[in-house]
Amino acid sequence: MDWVLGHLDDIGSYTVQHAWLAGVPLVLGLLIAVPLGWLSRQYNWLYTPLVVGTGLLYTIPSLALFILMPLLLGTTILDPLNVVVAMTIYTLALLVRTVADALRSVPDSVTASATAMGLRPLRRLFTVELPLAVPVISAGMRVAAVSNVSIVSVAALIGVPQLGSLFTDGFQRDFLDPIVSGLVACVVLALLFDLVIVAATRLLTPWLRTGAPTGRAA
């Protein structure tokens, strides 16, 4: 406990760094996954290659991806950009399938009536399909957020500073306190991300707040 009080500054800055490294890819991943998911709905033949293809990315171990990034991007091994790009790839691996399935789960009757009222595909996407797909996308985001927070810590092995650095520091010095503080901070950060996503979902889906008996708040 003394150690924690003495290192609040370090823990704080590590947490902020960690939040960036996990959070920015989450947003980037969503921004890329939406058009890809939409394409796979517009052109049915794209669904399998896109979903399977991005899914394959998830099989690459995070440590390997962090190490390979400099080769692909021409960055130095310590550049945080490596982590951001790698985490964006993992987010995509999870979200492309989610967005594609979420858009497909919008009932045909709804999209058909939107089309019949004269909405063009892009406007239909933003005013009808995406809003209705929010709950499913949000569930995928929650999984991706928790998974990102956990994976980012592995970047400590290649020397990028964030909460994972507490793990490597503690392990090298055979000292448990930093490791436990890092674990707690990671779990709290994951919880915060989760709360933000849940709150955003509530804001975006006012029609679900009227007490329909669905188990959506699980």
Add this chain to the structure above:
Amino acid sequence: MIRFDSVTKEYPDGTVAVGGLDLTAPDGKITVLVGPSGCGKTTSLRMVNRMIEPTGGRILVDDKDTAKMDAAELRRGMGYVIQQAGLFPHRTVADNIATVPRLLGWDRRKSRSRSLELLERVGLPGEYADRYPHQLSGGQQQRVGVARALAADPPVMLMDEPFSAVDPVVREQLQDEFLRLQSDLGKTILFVTHDIDEAVKLGDQVAVLRVGGQIAQVADPATLLGDPHDDFVADFVGRDRGYRGLGFRTAPVLEPSPEPTVRLGAGVDEVRRSGDQWLLVADDDNRPLGWVEPSRITAPLVTEDLHRGGTVAVLGGSSRAVLDAALSAPSRRGVLVDDDGRLVGTVTLAEVAAAIEQAVGRGKR
């Protein structure tokens, strides 16, 4: 025989789903429980095989108290059919049907041949045996559901809205086949529905329940339609009950008049000879085809000249069919046929009305 002896079901929160039900479902007959939602009809049915345990009273099956029997054993001895069929998606149709036989320890071969036999009974071709449920239409799934319930040849069948989830045309087919099946098998059946038309069509005995699980009236369908016990029953039985009630009265004594007919291909002269406004056309076997209006005929009769609106009633059938035949014929003369569909003669609307009045007046049903 299934006997409800002041059976109650009260939930912990104080809701009374069934409040003291007394009812006997006689052997070999179809007893229908019908009523609005919340009347406890499904609860009552599910208490028979103890899917729901009663909180008071007794239910006796063949004079044995069900509460004293092992629930699983009890259920294996009763057929159970539900609205969504509830087929097991991971098993083939034949394996679905063989569920209870296998539970009872029949060997594979015997269960399989029983499945095939039942498949045929419910009107599905044998090659469906190795299909999976998702390959079947809703109506076909429901047939398999009935076959599965019949598999171990249980004396008692519990059926909970078995035909409600299919479209009206298929529903009617299923109902007709179910009645035919029952006339062969003579099971003791307890049948739940919210549809009064289904109740009066299928039931030998109909129990109308009101909300709170109390019996408003138990009677045979004709009595129910003709003499509802109170406003609730009258209201539930609905409009047109007088007309629908005619469906249960066999035709009163009618003396059909001979009706001249012509064949297709008859010339203009032959058609106009009778001088009547409407003329009946029949085929070579004297089966009525339709009416024509001679004044509009200018060339030998073809199929397109026929007026197809009229229905045909079988002599000795229900008053409802005869009345409908008279009402629907453009000539207002109802066409009567024999069991083979050959023309017997026609009756006028006035004659039908008089005969019905006489039958009702005599208090006959």
Add this chain to the structure above:
Amino acid sequence: MNAVLTWLTDGAHWQGYDGILQRTWEHVWYSAIALAIAAALAIPLGLWVGHTGRARFLAVNLTGALRAVPSLGLLFASIMVLGSRLDGELATLVPTELVLVVLAVPPILAGAYAGVEQVDAAARDAARGMGMRGSEVLFKVELPCALPLISSGLRSAALQVVATATLAAAVGLGGLGRFLLDGLAVRDYAQMAGGAILVAALALLIDLVASTLQRVVVSPGLTGKTDRRDNALRRLKTTAAS
């Protein structure tokens, strides 16, 4: 890229106590033990939660919380806590397996309880109504119907475990992670990339085997993979016989 190919195709890299074959074997071994333990814990627990509906809230939150625990931190912490009480290789092997089990439990548990929960309520009702007892309903209806989700839970657990087993190298054990970390230490990119490719290939291979296995175990009635001739026949017959 050429350097990576050269590294991968060099026969000398495949043999010996620190060769690719040996490392792959170790990697598979670490993963298999963790998956077996996780499955033995999570499948019965998930089936019980799904069947009884009890402790569902606990199961949902437990899986969520476990997912949030970073594997690297848990690995180091458990080595420091457990490692000092164990001897030899066990001092690192047990903590590593613990981390992999913690990683594998959430997807398997979620697959098992969600699998049982999504079983058609009508099918379950019919099963009871025909006189199946609780265990018969579970093993004859719920379990077979839950298999697709159980197996997809197992597959995603396997992917994560195989990918994360690379961390074993960070605490001095073997496995394919060795190539990544040893390569990193001497800036040998060919070795690192080669190791990364091997892990990904192993993950894909295992997923392929799992999907084949899934096809054998899961009833075609659930996957809709009944043969084409049958479907064509059905389309012909539905109009005739409904």
